[in-house]
Amino acid sequence: MPESGRFQHGLIIGKFAPFHLGHRLLIERALEQCERVSVWVYSRPDFAPMPSPLRRGWIREAFPARLFPGLHLLPDAPSTPDGPPLNSAPDATHRAYVRAVLDGWAAQLDWSKPDAVFTSESYGDALAAELGAVHVCVDAARVVVPVSGTRLRADVHGQRAFLEPHVYAHFVERVAVLGAESTGKSTLTRALGESLGTSWVREYGRDVYERENGVLTPEHFLEIAHGHRALEDEAARAPGVCRWVFCDTHAATTLMWSYLLTGTALPELHALADACRTRYAHTLLCAPDLPHEQDGWRANTEVRTVQQGFIRQDLGTRGAAFTEVTGSVEARVQQVRGLLGQ
Numbered sequence: 001m002p003e004s005g006r007f008q009h010g011l012i013i014g015k016f017a018p019f020h021l022g023h024r025l026l027i028e029r030a031l032e033q034c035e036r037v038s039v040w041v042y043s044r045p046d047f048a049p050m051p052s053p054l055r056r057g058w059i060r061e062a063f064p065a066r067l068f069p070g071l072h073l074l075p076d077a078p079s080t081p082d083g084p085p086l087n088s089a090p091d092a093t094h095r096a097y098v099r100a101v102l103d104g105w106a107a108q109l110d111w112s113k114p115d116a117v118f119t120s121e122s123y124g125d126a127l128a129a130e131l132g133a134v135h136v137c138v139d140a141a142r143v144v145v146p147v148s149g150t151r152l153r154a155d156v157h158g159q160r161a162f163l164e165p166h167v168y169a170h171f172v173e174r175v176a177v178l179g180a181e182s183t184g185k186s187t188l189t190r191a192l193g194e195s196l197g198t199s200w201v202r203e204y205g206r207d208v209y210e211r212e213n214g215v216l217t218p219e220h221f222l223e224i225a226h227g228h229r230a231l232e233d234e235a236a237r238a239p240g241v242c243r244w245v246f247c248d249t250h251a252a253t254t255l256m257w258s259y260l261l262t263g264t265a266l267p268e269l270h271a272l273a274d275a276c277r278t279r280y281a282h283t284l285l286c287a288p289d290l291p292h293e294q295d296g297w298r299a300n301t302e303v304r305t306v307q308q309g310f311i312r313q314d315l316g317t318r319g320a321a322f323t324e325v326t327g328s329v330e331a332r333v334q335q336v337r338g339l340l341g342q
């Protein structure tokens with residue numbers, strides 16, 4: 001280390017697939033010892049379910065620029081005539097490629113070459129020597145943070161304690177629970193969350209409906225759709241979430257209610273409804289085989305039948321796959337557990 005006790009420029013290269021607490025430790029140690037730290041998210045092939053821009057975003061959220069001005073996230077690896085080396089290529093090939101890219105950046109940008117390379121890997125000594133830098137090894141034995149990207153990819157849910165909430169949320173699947181009034185969807189949503197030990201989301205539209213005493217405008221329904229999505233995103237980051245978030249209704253049903261109660265719907269609400277087809281890993285439709293319960297806000301049984309028909313029509317029109325659940329709450333929970341392999 002220089003006499004000043006700090007390096008000028010530290011370099012970290014990794015897949016960050018996914019970004020985990022071991023990576024956080026590595027970056028924190030580099031920031032403690034360097035004036036500037038560059039992080040290069042680098043993999044070929046890339047990881048389709050979590051491409052490099054997403055992985056850089058995870059790091060950026062963990063280390064926001066306003067708090068860590070000395071941290072710089074490098075762009076994707078530049079192409080060469082042969083492309084970036086495959087992950088399986090020999091270490092010497094990767095070292096030569098990294099050196100060539102860094103030389104190019106140093107020539108084109110106001111950018112000094114790194115004088116320190118931070119890794120937790122065995123290749124660190126050779127890579128640092130290739131770059132004329134010092135290797136700083138951090139927790140190579142995985143004692144401080146006993147995890148690796150390979151282990152996480154093999155069992156991301158079992159190893160989720162090593163992921164920050166904003167990273168784990170990417171792997172949490174949303175399950176929509178649909179149905180007309182008094183089909184048991186709110187009860188089922190909560191029962192599923194409790195049965196499977198994870199988060200669940202109430203029907204946000206009910207909050208707005210009661211707040212406005214049942215007098216809603218198209219703008220209110222757009223508010224409902226956005227508010228409900230925000231609750232889902234919050235639940236996906238909540239402590240204790242595991243594998244799934246169960247969601248009481250979604251924007252396509254909100255769109256239906258906008259037309260039923262106001263005769264129209266805003267274009268943005270249509271777009272949010274369209275997004276439901278891919279936003280949810282599973283869609284459940286509660287059958288209207290439970291006794292109708294009047295709570296002072298609901299319509300009658302005949303209207304429930306019409307609502308259920310509209311929901312079925314919407315699912316069919318959008319080509320959205322769904323699973324109908326029937327019977328008691330306990331029976332429905334067991335049906336869903338079977339669907340989810342639990």
